[in-house]
Amino acid sequence: MSKIIDSIKEYVSLLKEEGLCAETGDMVAVKCTDGYYRTSSTASFKEILDKDIIKVTNENSGDDIVANIFNARGDINIIMITHPQSICTVAKSGATIYAVLDDMAQIVGRNAKVVPNVQSSIISGLKRRNSTLIKDEGCITLGRTLNEAFTNCMVLEKAAKVFICTSVIGKGKKIGFIDAKLMHFVYKIKYSKKNQEQLAQEEM
Amino acid sequence: MTETQLREILVESGIDLLKSNLVQGTWGNTSVRLDEKSMLVTPSGLDYLSLKPEDMAKVDINTLEWEGKYKPTSEKGIHAGVYSARKEVGAVIHSHPTYCSVFASAHIPLPVINDKMKNLIGGEVRVSGYGLPGSSKLCKNTLIGLDGRNATFMANHGVLCVGKDMKEAFEIMATMEECCKLYIEQMTCKITGEKEFTQEILDNFFIKNFSK
Numbered sequence: 001m002s003k004i005i006d007s008i009k010e011y012v013s014l015l016k017e018e019g020l021c022a023e024t025g026d027m028v029a030v031k032c033t034d035g036y037y038r039t040s041s042t043a044s045f046k047e048i049l050d051k052d053i054i055k056v057t058n059e060n061s062g063d064d065i066v067a068n069i070f071n072a073r074g075d076i077n078i079i080m081i082t083h084p085q086s087i088c089t090v091a092k093s094g095a096t097i098y099a100v101l102d103d104m105a106q107i108v109g110r111n112a113k114v115v116p117n118v119q120s121s122i123i124s125g126l127k128r129r130n131s132t133l134i135k136d137e138g139c140i141t142l143g144r145t146l147n148e149a150f151t152n153c154m155v156l157e158k159a160a161k162v163f164i165c166t167s168v169i170g171k172g173k174k175i176g177f178i179d180a181k182l183m184h185f186v187y188k189i190k191y192s193k194k195n196q197e198q199l200a201q202e203e204m
Numbered sequence: 205m206t207e208t209q210l211r212e213i214l215v216e217s218g219i220d221l222l223k224s225n226l227v228q229g230t231w232g233n234t235s236v237r238l239d240e241k242s243m244l245v246t247p248s249g250l251d252y253l254s255l256k257p258e259d260m261a262k263v264d265i266n267t268l269e270w271e272g273k274y275k276p277t278s279e280k281g282i283h284a285g286v287y288s289a290r291k292e293v294g295a296v297i298h299s300h301p302t303y304c305s306v307f308a309s310a311h312i313p314l315p316v317i318n319d320k321m322k323n324l325i326g327g328e329v330r331v332s333g334y335g336l337p338g339s340s341k342l343c344k345n346t347l348i349g350l351d352g353r354n355a356t357f358m359a360n361h362g363v364l365c366v367g368k369d370m371k372e373a374f375e376i377m378a379t380m381e382e383c384c385k386l387y388i389e390q391m392t393c394k395i396t397g398e399k400e401f402t403q404e405i406l407d408n409f410f411i412k413n414f415s416k
Contacts, residue, residue, distance in 0.1 A: 085403075089407045089410060089411065090410075092411055092415075093410060093411045093414045093415040093416065094415055094416035095414045095415070095416055100309035100310075100360060101300070101305055101308070101309050101360055101361065101362075102336075102337055102360055102361050103231065103300060106337075114416075151229065154228065154229070158228075158302055158305070161302055162302065162305050162306050162309055163410075164406060164407065164410045165302075165303065165306040165388045165406070166306050166309060166310045167406075167409065167410045167413060167414060168388060168391040168392045168395050168406065168409065169306065169307070169310055169312055169387070169388065169391055170310040170311075170312045171310060172309040172310050173309065173310065173311050173359070173360065175360050179336060182336070183336070183337070
C-alpha cells in the first residue's frame with residue numbers, strides 16, 4: 001500500500017512540476033485487486049499528503065465515475081483527471097484536437113474529442129481512447145501505468161497549446177489516417193514492454 | 205577535443221535542453237561529430253537526466269553501424285546525413301519544443317524576425333517535407349529543408365538545428381523557439397488589435413473563433 005501511495009505522490013508532484021494541474025479538482029487513481037486508491041476530492045495537489053490518498057473498495061464505490069471507468073476499461077490501471085491550461089481552453093471551445101504532430105498521433109491517437117460533463121458521455125468517450133476532454137472542465141487520461149497516463153496528459157496539453165497558437169498563423173495539417181494509425185500502433189508495441197516492466201514495479 | 209569530452213558535452217546538452225524546456229521527457233536527440241567517419245549520438249528512449257557519457261552510441265556516418273551499450277536514436281540517419289552533407293557542422297539537435305511545433309504542424313515557414321535569427325540561422329526557416337519518424341523519406345526531406353540554413357522545421361514532427369559545435373547548435377535551438385513564440389505573439393496582437401500580448405488574449409481569440 002505504501003508503494004502505491006508513494007507512486008501517486010510522485011506523479012502528483014510531476015503533474016504540478018509540469019503545470020498540468022489546477023489547485024483543486026484534479027485526481028489520480030490507481031487500480032488494485034479489490035478496488036482502487038485515489039487522491040481525495042479535497043486534496044490539494046500543491047502539497048499532497050499520505051492522508052489525502054484514500055482507498056475505495058468495490059463494495060463502497062457505488063455509482064462512482066472512477067469505478068465505472070475502471071469497470072468499462074479492464075485494460076487500464078490508472079485514471080488521471082487534470083486541468084492543464086490549454087486543455088481547459090480547448091475544452092471550453094468544444095473543438096476536437098486532431099493529430100497534427102506525430103507525438104500526439106503516437107501517444108494519444110488520431111484525435112481527442114470534447115465530451116459533455118455527463119458520466120455516460122465520458123465513459124462512452126473513453127471506450128476506445130485513452131484520453132478525452134470534458135466540456136468546460138479539463139481532461140481525463142488513462143494508462144496501464146502512471147507514466148503512460150501522465151505522458152498522455154503531457155502530450156495532449158502540448159497538442160492543445162499548438163492548436164491554440166496555430167489559430168493565429170494558419171491551420172494545422174492533419175497527419176493522414178493510415179500514418180496516424182500506424183504510429184499509434186508502433187508506439188503501443190514499442191513501449192508495451194517498457195510499460196509492462198514499470199507496471200510490475202508499481203504492483204503490490 | 206577528446207572523445208571523452210565530447211561524450212560529456214552530449215550529457216550536458218541533454219540536461220540543458222530539459223532545463224530550458226526545449227525538450228520533454230526522453231524525446232528528441234542530440235549528436236556531435238567525432239571525426240570524419242563517425243559521430244556520437246544519444247541513445248533511444250533514455251531519460252536525459254540519467255544519461256552517462258558511456259551511454260552514448262558511436263555511429264559510423266556512412267554505414268550507420270554502431271557500437272555502445274544502448275541502441276542509438278532511430279533518427280540517427282538524419283544526423284549522419286547532416287554530417288555527410290555539411291562538413292562545417294559539428295553538432296546536431298533534434299527536438300519538438302512547443303512553439304517550433306506550431307510551425308511544423310501548420311507547414312508555415314518562419315520569416316526572419318530579427319538580426320540574431322538572420323545571423324545564426326541564415327534566413328527564413330523552411331518546413332521540410334513530411335516523412336514517417338525514422339524513415340529515409342524524412343531524412344531526405346530534412347536535408348533539403350536544411351540547405352543553406354542552420355535550422356529547419358520538420359513537417360508534423362519538430363525541428364532540427366545544427367551548429368559548428370554544441371554550444372552554437374543549442375543557441376540556435378533556443379533562438380528558434382524564442383523567435384517562433386515572438387512571431388505568434390506578434391500575430392496575435394496584429395489579428396486582435398491588442399497592443400500587448402497576453403495568453404488570455406490568445407485563448408479568448410481561439411474560443412471566439414473555434415467554438416463549436
